[in-house]
Amino acid sequence: MSWIDIGHIDDIPLRGARLVKTHMGCLAVFRTGEAEVFAASDSCPHRGGPLSEGIVHDRKVTCPLHNMVFSLETGEAQGADEGRIETFAARVEQGRILLDGTLIAARGAA
Secondary structure (H helix, E strand, O other): OOEEEEEEHHHOOOOEEEEEEEOOEEEEEEEOOOOOEEEEEOEOOOOOOEHHHOEEEOOEEEOOOOOOEEEOOOOEEOOOOOOEOOEEOEEEEOOEEEEEHHHHHHOOOO
16 A cells, blocks of 8 residues: 555544545545544535534544434444445554555545
């Protein structure tokens, strides 16, 4: 894998998100209350809500438009809702957030 450094983990508040713009569209990078990071598409498949503005809880995010909940690990909708968001490999190394650039580049991102 080719990893892209997008910033320090402290750039994202606990239970918050940061928007990363790429050629393939916007990705949301989420930080959980346990200081884990996850990356996923920023758009809810139901109404296109900006997931980076959603509520991060446990390893999930709730869409700010209609409360649809997605697993940040798998991208699958939780509960009775159906749908899925695309997820991307992310990790923290020496306090820096790294995204898997190989998958992003394969989709036409810079």
